[in-house]
Amino acid sequence: MSKIVPTITAIGKYVPEKILTNKDLEKIVDTTDEWITTRTGIKERRIATADQASSDLAAEAFKDMQAKFGVDPKSIDCIVVPTVTPDMFFPSTAALIQKKIGAVNAWGFDLSAACSGFLYALEVASNLLQTGKYKKILVAGAEKMSSITDYTDRNTCVLFGDGAGIVLIEPTTDDTGIIDIDLKMDSIGTEFLYMKAGGSANPASHETVDKKWHYVYQDGRPVYKYAVSRMVQAGVDMVEKHHYTGQDLKLFVPHQANQRIIEACANRLNLRDDQVLSNIHKYANTTAATIPLGLADALEEGRLKKGDLVLLTAFGGGFTWGAALLRWSI
């Protein structure tokens, strides 16, 4: 039997309507549009409504995918949901998405790998597909980061936004598809980027709420340092491992945490601007949703066509990071 090669055969995205600009944030915390723009590249971010949870964002992204690619929800075998903002601890966001999109024949689960969640989920979905047991797997990066963001903390509230990007993974029928995925983790990161309470270490209590432990905490400087070195290395290693150079890439779609990190990676790979997808200015950091949102935007903008070589990289809490190389299929 020939080897099963997984690929992305459909994609959809959703960002909430409400826009929170840097100017809006100037009125809430001691910050400036100038500081946010020069340090991060972010100009604005989307914010979900009070009654929208991550599963709702994913369901909207699925609708977009259905409208564009005509995917039948009943044909989906499995739903994998990388997220740090599940609707609740259980049931899984995957189960809630199943209900909302009518994927009645799917099983599924949530996956926790912070900003690298999409790449981790892509690896899991690819391996499930390669067993031959499943034919269609949905990977839904969905985040309501505003639900865990402290809008009195200028260190973090300027950085994050809400959104969802969803992809369908199926076996390829031609010579396109996912070429390779490499993932890493280093627990040194547990000190610098976390949400302290709500889990078994610090269950929710009046004290944890008073201490604001249900919000994202980030020590930005060390995270930045690790993010640059690890994400650059992951991208370079992946390209070199397959005997390519930056010039062979049609598009580089990195996790969107900071424009300066994106540029450091692009420079190391000697990429031109037109080879780099950056949408951080309009969506900020949507954690596990950044890469599928980037791919969806690239497709909408006509920057991707079948056969193009695409590099994905991510870095996030844990620390977790990695890279994926693929030949675009749609």
Ligand code: UT7
């Ligand atoms: O996606 C998961 C992985 N996350 C990342 O990759 C993020 C990595 N880190 C970063 O992107 C950057 O570290 C930040 C954008 C978070 C911060 O940029 P920075 O250049 O590293 O700034 P900093 O943390 O070193 O802070 C510089 C100064 C500080 O003031 P002092 O101590 O020098 O007086 C901060 O208090 O900037 C201050 N500051 C702000 N000032 C205005 C921090 N946040 C703000 C703000 N507005 N929003």
